[in-house]
Structures are given as C-alpha cells and as structure tokens.
Amino acid sequence: MRDSRTKRHSKRLQFFVLLFFLLILIASSKMFNIDRLLLNNSTKTLELMSSMNIDMNKYSGIKIYDDEILIVSPNKIISLDYNGTVKWKKDIKAINPIVRFGMHNIYILDSINGQVIALDLNGEEIWRYDFKKSIEDIIEKGDCLIVFTKAGEKKDQINIFDLKGDLVGNIILEQGIALDCDISNDKKKVLINVLDLSDEKIKSKVALYSINGYEIWEQDVENDIISKINFIDDKILSVTKSDIKLLNSKQKLLWDRGIDGEIIDLNIDIENKQIILLYAGNKKYLEVISINGRTKMKKEVDKNIKKIYIRDSNIYLVGDKKIYGISKDVFLDYNISEKIKSVGVLKDKLIVITNEGIKIMKLVNLKSN
Incomplete structure (x- = not known):
C-alpha cells in the first residue's frame, strides 16, 4: 500500500515539475518575442x-495629401497630382517667407511684415491676418492655428485662431520662450513647452493655461530639456531625450518611464x-x-x-x-x-x-x- 502511495506521489511530483518547466518555457518564449x-x-x-x-534640393518643403503633392520653392507653391501634372501654382510675394502645411489649409508667413495668409488646398486665399509686428512661427494643431509673436520686446505671446481666421485666445508668457504648444480637444486649455533662461541655469517647464490666458499650473523639469508635449485626451504627455511622463490635468503624475538610451523619434x-x-x-x-x-x-x-x-x-x-x-x-x-x-x-x-x-x-x- 505504501509503495502504491509513493508511486502516485512521485507521478504527481513529476507532473508538477513538468508543468513548472513548461510555464517557464512559455514565459521565456513571450519575452523572446518582445525583444527579438x-x-x-x-x-x-x-x-x-x-x-x-x-x-x-531646389525645394524647401513638401507635403503629401491624399490627392496631391505640394512642393515649395523660395517664391512659389506648386501642386502636383500623382501623375506629375501641375494642378496649380501660387506665387509667394513675401520676403523670406515661411510656409506651413495643415490638414486643410496652407499658411504663408510673412515674418518681416507680420502677416499670415491662409490658402485652401486649391491655392485660393481664404483669409489673412495682419499682426503689425514680427512673427516667430506658426503651427496648426487640431482645428486651431497657433501663431507665435512677441508682446513688446521680451515676452513671448501665443495667439490662437480657428481655421476661419478668427482670433479665439492669446497667452502672454511672463518668463521664458515658448518652444511648442498643443490645444485640448475641448479647445479650452493650452499646453506650452517653455524654456526659461531667466536664471543662470537653463530650466524647462510644462505650463497649462486656459485659452483666455490664465495660468492653471506649471511644472519644472530638472536637469533635462523637454522635446515634445501633447494632450492625449485629457492627459498630458511630456517627453525629454530619455524620459516619458504622463500627467493628468491636475498635475498628478500617472506614470514615468525612463528610456535606456536616447529617443530618436x-x-x-x-x-x-x-x-x-x-x-x-x-x-x-x-x-x-x-x-x-x-x-x-x-x-x-x-x-x-x-x-x-x-x-x-x-x-x-x-x-x-x-x-x-x-x-x-x-x-x-x-x-x-x-x-x-x-x-x-x-x-x-x-x-x-x-x-x-x-x-x-x-x-x-x-x-x-
């Protein structure tokens, strides 16, 4: 009887040992599939x-759309279909212009005269806005156009337009340089990547504002420079060259991932x-x-x-x-x-x-x- 129990116990033990090693093999296989x-x-x-x-090499910019390719020379925007046929051309009359492409519009920035001209994808002008002061840059985010200017000589100003050319908000930074912005889905909040040069030590900040210009909060980043910021739904992504953080809209850290290397893209x-x-x-x-x-x-x-x-x-x-x-x-x-x-x-x-x-x-x- 004792020998029979011993044999049954031995078989159970062998079964569990085999199962244990099988689970290890499956787990290691999954790990291998991740890192291979x-x-x-x-x-x-x-x-x-x-x-x-x-x-x-003769063209300074290119944008691919579903039914056309836009290329930019120093004084012209050219639209091509996918057979290489020219659909339309648009002369650029500004001196040293900057051309930016959005999802639905094309923007010509006359940085010297302080003017933004918006074209549709047929090359027709749909609106223009005269700031009467120099413009740093423009960028389309979602259904908004962000225009970077100066308020006076030193303070950065961020101007938010809808795609019809109506000014819907602006923000003046008391300190620092605005490197990038993003707009929340409800168009009520603006996220700003700020580089602060006011002290001897360069500081990088994430700042959250209302679209009307009120600061909600800001957060310093120690010993690193923010390279990218974005809203993901109501959450806030902050990226440096070797770290990714996600915050909620009340500044609470949800997670922080250090990267073993340098982020390339x-x-x-x-x-x-x-x-x-x-x-x-x-x-x-x-x-x-x-x-x-x-x-x-x-x-x-x-x-x-x-x-x-x-x-x-x-x-x-x-x-x-x-x-x-x-x-x-x-x-x-x-x-x-x-x-x-x-x-x-x-x-x-x-x-x-x-x-x-x-x-x-x-x-x-x-x-x-």
Whole structure:
C-alpha cells in the first residue's frame, strides 16, 4: 500500500515539475518575442506606379495629401497630382517667407511684415491676418492655428485662431520662450513647452493655461530639456531625450518611464491611445507603450532606422535606403537604391521622396514562388 502511495506521489511530483518547466518555457518564449530582432516575415512589397524626376534640393518643403503633392520653392507653391501634372501654382510675394502645411489649409508667413495668409488646398486665399509686428512661427494643431509673436520686446505671446481666421485666445508668457504648444480637444486649455533662461541655469517647464490666458499650473523639469508635449485626451504627455511622463490635468503624475538610451523619434497614435518610439542605446529599439505606461511591443531594429510613420494600425520605419512595415509582425521589408529624404504614407500607397525625385509606390502582396 505504501509503495502504491509513493508511486502516485512521485507521478504527481513529476507532473508538477513538468508543468513548472513548461510555464517557464512559455514565459521565456513571450519575452523572446518582445525583444527579438525584426525578422523578415514579409507578405508585402512595394511596386513602382510612377515617378517624377524632380531635383528636390531646389525645394524647401513638401507635403503629401491624399490627392496631391505640394512642393515649395523660395517664391512659389506648386501642386502636383500623382501623375506629375501641375494642378496649380501660387506665387509667394513675401520676403523670406515661411510656409506651413495643415490638414486643410496652407499658411504663408510673412515674418518681416507680420502677416499670415491662409490658402485652401486649391491655392485660393481664404483669409489673412495682419499682426503689425514680427512673427516667430506658426503651427496648426487640431482645428486651431497657433501663431507665435512677441508682446513688446521680451515676452513671448501665443495667439490662437480657428481655421476661419478668427482670433479665439492669446497667452502672454511672463518668463521664458515658448518652444511648442498643443490645444485640448475641448479647445479650452493650452499646453506650452517653455524654456526659461531667466536664471543662470537653463530650466524647462510644462505650463497649462486656459485659452483666455490664465495660468492653471506649471511644472519644472530638472536637469533635462523637454522635446515634445501633447494632450492625449485629457492627459498630458511630456517627453525629454530619455524620459516619458504622463500627467493628468491636475498635475498628478500617472506614470514615468525612463528610456535606456536616447529617443530618436516619437509618434503618438491618438486613435489607438499608444505611444510609438524609436530609441538608441547600445542597440536601437522600436517600442510601443500603452496609455497606461505598459510596453505592448518592443523590437530591436536596424541601426540605420531614423523615422517613424503611422497609418491606421500600421507602423512604418524608414532608414536611409530601407522601409519596414510592421503590424504585429513585419509585413514589409523593402530596399531602395536612392537615399530617402521623407515618406508619405497613404491608405494604399507610399510616396517616397529622394533628392532625385518622387516615387509613387503601391503596397502589393508578395508573389509566392
């Protein structure tokens, strides 16, 4: 009887030992899937649809839209369709103008005369605003246009317009330089990245204001410089070269992630509420972080990768002559002979910009052998 019990006990022990090692194997396999090198499981490739032989070194800016490409020379904006046909041209009469592209409008900044001119995507003027003072820069965020000017000689002023050209708010900073801004979804709050040079030590700040110019709070960042700020719903993202923080609107820290390396590029996927970052230390990694601060995906990538693009749920990584497409796994691994300047990602095609021209590439299935 005792021998029978001993045998049963031994079998149970063997079963639990086997189960234990099986669980360890599964866990280590999952860890490996997170940290492995990008493997070539490609199911797609890029097929050249058309190309435009344009010396892109002659142009100072480019913007890719769903049905046109806009390029900027020192005194002209040119619209091209995807066959290379000129749709329209617009002369720029300002001296040393700055051109900025939004989702629905084009903005010409005459920084010397202090004037902003807004065009629609057909090149027609829809409104202009005369500040009668010099303008530092303009940027479109959401359904608002932010114009950076000076209040007097020293104080930075942030002017917020709707896309119809109506001034809806302004903010004057008592100290510091406004490097960047973002607008909350309800258009009631403005987030500002401030560089404070008032003391001997350079300080970086995150400041939250009402759109009417009242300061709600500000927070100093010690021993680092903020490179990016953004609203994600009602939460606030603050990024330095090696750290990511998420705060709520009352300044409470929700989470803080130190990065083992330097952040090279970062993209915010608002729709899926996640942060996609590319960073380099001893190796280079792509990491996807949820809004809760947890790692959803982490992969070692080619050391030449420099830029992240997103479209729908797909991530595109671009290097000098390489384009990866990633969903859960790599679905695209494509080499190009020319050095890539930038990429436009549309629903069913990629627009690849090189010094020699513009290539219209279609995403197609790989042919099986």
